[in-house]
Amino acid sequence: MFRAGDTVPFCFSLTAPLPCFTIKAAGMRKERIEMNKIAFIGVGIMGKSMVRNLMKAGYSLTIYSRTKAKCEDVIAEGAVWADTVADCVRDAEAVFSIVGYPKDVEEVYFGDGGIISNAQPGALIVDMTTSSPALAERIWEAGKAKGLRPLDAPVTGGDTGAKAGTLSILVGGDKVDFDACLPLFQAMGKIIVHMGSAGAGQHxxxxxxxxxxxxxxxxxxxxxxxxxxxxxxxxxxxxxxxxxxxxxxxxxxxxxxxxxxxxxxxxxxxxxxxxxxxxxxxxxxxxxxxxxxxxxxxxxxxxxxxxxxxxxxxxxxxxxx
Structure with a gap:
């Protein structure tokens, strides 16, 4: 017998085995809701490969970068171009950014045209730039006040790891948000570690x-x-x-x-x-x-x-x- 809330393995087969998935007893809720609409800001040496790996994993990508001409290849491969940060993130379930410097992070996250003002409540907002721990804490505080789920998640492994999808991803923020984002991280990286609270990923x-x-x-x-x-x-x-x-x-x-x-x-x-x-x-x-x-x-x-x-x-x- 299973009680309400118990995790129950569920699978069935007609003529061939099918993958099992996990549901919750009494209510048939999925353990994790799959996200699909992803925004990605910063499509440079690292970001372009990360976008490709997310698309290979089946996610729909809307992208924004400073120079559209440098993104034409991934646009041809299926990414949707947005003309502004606001347009890029508005309907996304998860937003990723990997830009150059802390000042670039501030620019894309804050202000009327930034991520925090335009992302929909409940969206994951994940900065993967190597940046200031204090700035990561500011983004977390401002994002939480808007009903968002912020994570700082800088990466290591270089362009080789980005291309191969084997990056190490060092994550700061709430554990529940880390868990929700894990399938997306797994499309880009191999070693993914929750380091602690906001700013811990940057440290x-x-x-x-x-x-x-x-x-x-x-x-x-x-x-x-x-x-x-x-x-x-x-x-x-x-x-x-x-x-x-x-x-x-x-x-x-x-x-x-x-x-x-x-x-x-x-x-x-x-x-x-x-x-x-x-x-x-x-x-x-x-x-x-x-x-x-x-x-x-x-x-x-x-x-x-x-x-x-x-x-x-x-x-x-x-x-x-």
Whole structure:
């Protein structure tokens, strides 16, 4: 016997097995209501692949980005273009954004034409930009006041992970809203973790960027040392990448550094923004991060030299001076 509210496995078959799904006893309610109408703001290097993966999972996408011409390929694949943020989000059940800087996040979320003023009550609003934890908390407070369900959900894994749908997604906000959004996250990522309350996703991402700074700098120094001593960099990378020195930075970016391929998967100037946010957050609690501070200084010197649009592997240019 099942009581009202019990979770009951339900499946049936005529001539072939059909998938089972879960219902609630007494009332036949589905465990989770499937969302379909999704808005996505920011269709750049990362966002475009995330839009594609959501469409592959069967969701209907309405998109907005600053330059429509850069979105024509995903429009041809089925995404619907909106001319404004307000038009993009108005009827959506879930709204995602991944833009450049905190000021861009403020622009798309606040004001009469922003997400918070125009999304329908009950909609999930999910910022996946690496941004300020304090700004994530502001969005949460303003969104809740409007009956929305805000989450901060920055990602890691780069353009490769975005294309493959294997991003790690670090989420802050209410657990019930995280649970509701999980099927959408699963269309874009492989490792999806609820880190805590509003802003916790951003804190987790900044910790990630701090770790990357040290690893990236280490790879640059190792390859610079090896080259100065006449070693073949391909041989070196093959020999040490699978050992204790191995890391994503070495395995993914080391070969690019070796051949001078600095095309961006993750743009240097965006990494500078992330490191700057990390330093600022650390200063508010009196925490010194000397390695991060040094790498930030190195990247800034490259940006000042006009190299801010290189991929982060371009940091090796600093050591080649």
């Amino acid at each position: 987790a991402k900044l910790a990630n960027q701090i770790a990357i700074a040290g690893a990236l700098s280490g790879v640059c120094e190792a390859l610079t040392y090896a080259r100065a001593n006449g070693l073949n960099l391909d041989d070196l990378l093959s020999a040490i990448s699978a050992g204790a020195a191995g890391s994503f930075q070495m395995q993914s970016l080391g070969p690019k550094m070796a051949v001078g391929d600095f095309a961006p998967g993750f743009i240097m100037k965006h990494f500078i923004k992330d490191m700057k946010l990390s330093v600022e957050q650390s200063e508010t609690i009196g925490l010194a991060l000397p390695v991060l501070t040094q790498v930030l200084s190195e990247c800034r010197s490259l940006e000042e030299a006009g190299l801010g649009d290189l991929g982060t592997q371009g940091l090796i240019r600093y050591y080649e001076k």
